[in-house]
Amino acid sequence: MIPEPGEGYVRLSPRKLLLDPVKAVGQMVVPVVIALVGISRSDTQFWPIVLPLVIIGPLVLGALPWLTTHYRLTGTQIQVRSGVLNKTTSTAPLERVRSVDLEASLMHRILGLQKVQIGTGVDDDRITLDALAAPDAQALRTTLLTRRAVAEQAATALVDDGRATDRPDAPWSEQPLAPVAPPPPPATPAVLLAGIDWSWLRFAPFSLGRLVLLVGGLGLLSQVADELPIWNEETATSAWTWLTQFAVVAIVLVLAVGALALWLVVSVAGYVLQWWDFRLVREHGSLHLTSGLVTTRSITVEEAKVRGVEITEPVLMRVVGGAELSTLATGVEDGVTQVLPPCPRGVAVAVGEAVLDRPGPLTERLVEHGPTARRRAWFRQLRNALDVIVLLAVGWWWFGLTWWWLSMVGGALLVLAAAAGEASYRHLGHALAADHLVAGGGTFARTRTVLETEGIIGWVVSQSWWQRRIGLADLTATTAAGAERVLVRDVRLDVAVALADRATPGLLTDFVKQA
Helix, strand or coil: CCCCCCCCCEECCCCHHHHHHHHHHHHHHHHHHHHHHHHHCCCHHHHHHHHHHHHHHHHHHHHHHHHHCEEEECCCEEEEEECCCCCEEEEEEHHHCCEEEEEECHHHHHHCEEEEEEECCCCCCEEEEEEEEHHHHHHHHHHHHHHHHHHHHHHHHHHHHHCCCCCCCCCHHHCCCCCCCCCCCCCCCCEEEEECCHHHHHHHHHCHHHHHHHHHHHHHHHHHHCCCCCCCHHHHHHHHHHHCCCCHHHHHHHHHHHHHHHHHHHHHHHHHHHHCCCEEEEECCEEEEEECCCCEEEEEEEHHHEEEEEEEECHHHHHCCEEEEEEEECCCCCCEEECCCCEEHHHHHHHHHHHHCCCCCCCCCCECCHHHHHHHHHHHHHHHHHHHHHHHHHHHHHHCCCHHHHHHHHHHHHHHHHHHHHHHHHHCEEEEECCEEEEEECCCCEEEEEEEHHHEEEEEEECCHHHHHHCEEEEEEEECCCCCEEEEEEEEHHHHHHHHHHHCCCCCHHHHHHC
């Protein structure tokens, strides 16, 4: 049970005593194995000392966090004490609680536990309760989010009552009465914004985010391949001799089909593991996301801190009509939270408009940046391709390779650069949709970022030497949300200044007058 306000400190779930030793063993297994191997090759007289340490060490390390961690709720704060030698007390005012995220690894789920992370919107610092019983974690989350609203109402009432008189020497009859805490707001039913649809699995192979994991696994395998007994010069030579007995085209086809099958398994399995039982609901003034098969996640984003959304359409996913959606918020880790798995673009647009509470910004036509911006987009990509071709030419000359192959590779690079330049320009654009700034961009992946004008805290207008000569500029809206900047690239200088002035009237008045 979670503590009631005013009660003393309580410990985490006793089942944490089973969780932490397993985690400690996992962290110590490599050094312990190395130590045991080293001792086994020497005198065995140390075994009576080492074995008890190996067994008792994880138990002690696992018990200490449970023995030294306590938490409690007061009428205005949540407080957590921890530490053995250095005692630490972390406090968070209830009105400053911005998110309450729940997470459960496989061991947590086996033991019926959940980890609670409480965000206050101050940098990335969070208060963490590593092991609460799952019902207690859910109850604590509901309690914190509900009392946050009550605390905010109480603070507002205190300010309003304080306005009755600000004279310290006023008569007693004119002094404001002590504010009475308002009753808890009525519980509103959760509104489902999106839920998993397993037909979305078709988008998993077209999202290349997990390709990094696959490449990392292959890199790790290559590091230890030399140590495998089956991998030596004789084996490699015989394997290559056997392969060359077949047609080269057949070998390439087999390898391609094998790689494609491996990618399908990895991408689909990763999608299922991450987005199993996905739900996005609106409740307690927040967006609440839950998902996960082995490790479950429960992420909360306070809607009052959401300043915009970003829809991303990677090049492969765009072919099959897919997209991804993220929110831009202040006071959350990294500022950008993906709230939808790869899904149909129509679903991403509908959920994005529901979050913005305004239709249009994700679908309306953007203002084009003109032929000058198109030429600059082409030039930027062709210059990058020429840089690569020059480096390849130096290598070709150094190793004395055939120049015919270089011309083929160079031609392919130039064609790819031209396609990238045209795509980059077609994705450019901007709009001012009522109280939202809309910026389009991206090279192969098309992105559209929508930011509330109230969330803009400043502007940066920058020009390179080439941009000054052709009258273009980069306009950057600075904000505390998301990546802390929204870029409108290669727009005419006068259009950039006018756009900023219309989005935030008065902020650029002096600059506009000087211009």
